[in-house]
Amino acid sequence: GPKVLQIPSHQIIDMGQMVTLNCDPVSNHLYFYWYKQILGQQMEFLVNFYNGKVMEKSKLFKDQFSVERPDGSYFTLKIQPTALEDSAVYFCASSYRVNQDTQYFGPGTRLLVL
Amino acid sequence: AQSVTQPDARVTVSEGASLQLRCKYSYSGTPYLFWYVQYPRQGLQLLLKYYSGDPVVQGVNGFEAEFSKSNSSFHLRKASVHWSDSAVYFCVLRNTGNYKYVFGAGTRLKVIA
Numbered sequence: 324g325p326k327v328l329q330i331p332s333h334q335i336i337d338m339g340q341m342v343t344l345n346c347d348p349v350s351n352h353l354y355f356y357w358y359k360q361i362l363g364q365q366m367e368f369l370v371n372f373y374n375g376k377v378m379e380k381s382k383l384f385k386d387q388f389s390v391e392r393p394d395g396s397y398f399t400l401k402i403q404p405t406a407l408e409d410s411a412v413y414f415c416a417s418s419y420r421v422n423q424d425t426q427y428f429g430p431g432t433r434l435l436v437l
Numbered sequence: 438a439q440s441v442t443q444p445d446a447r448v449t450v451s452e453g454a455s456l457q458l459r460c461k462y463s464y465s466g467t468p469y470l471f472w473y474v475q476y477p478r479q480g481l482q483l484l485l486k487y488y489s490g491d492p493v494v495q496g497v498n499g500f501e502a503e504f505s506k507s508n509s510s511f512h513l514r515k516a517s518v519h520w521s522d523s524a525v526y527f528c529v530l531r532n533t534g535n536y537k538y539v540f541g542a543g544t545r546l547k548v549i550a
Contacts, residue, residue: 327480354536366527368537379536414480416538426538428473428481 325349329415329429330397337437341403344432346415348398355398356416356426357390359383366414372398405436439464441530443541451549452520458513458544460502460528470511471529471538472502481527487511498522523548 328347336342348355354373360366370380372390387406392398398417402409412433416426440463450456462468469488473481485496492504502513511528528541 365542366540371536425483430478430480
């Protein structure tokens, strides 16, 4: 089936540094999503993105977070600066449409902030 | 507020036995419901989805789920499990008004010989 890729699979950084998580969505998909899963907790919605704009975001999507998809390349989540509580697995997803449509997920990027 | 509860964090069944993984949701309307499976080091894969109509939906690999509005449930079933079904299963809700998924905590299934 359709595959979403995430790069890198693991990232370790020092608190206060910037990190960019990359997502390679399914090629004809138009809607993009980020989810966050802290160890031992439920996966939670962060943000979705369409046509160059954030459509909806949760309270977890702090001011230090930003998303973009420059020139149809990777869909990225940038955290600047990082904090200890940003340590989690971040999952990217994409869908062709938004209404009644299925989201396809990547394998996640495991971020550890020291 | 919407929520999804998967009451069983871990389930162990013998190969060839039947399976039911429970899912309860909280939502005032009729939600869109999904079951996803996650194998180690892989992304979540869709097993099946319910939008409307027949409350029993068929999915891949012999899985099915039954939607019950009266019980606010969407339990996943399989008649005979295989060792390769060992994975984490997520019940997911999406309401009809926005785009985000609401996840259950997941149930880790272990199939033993």
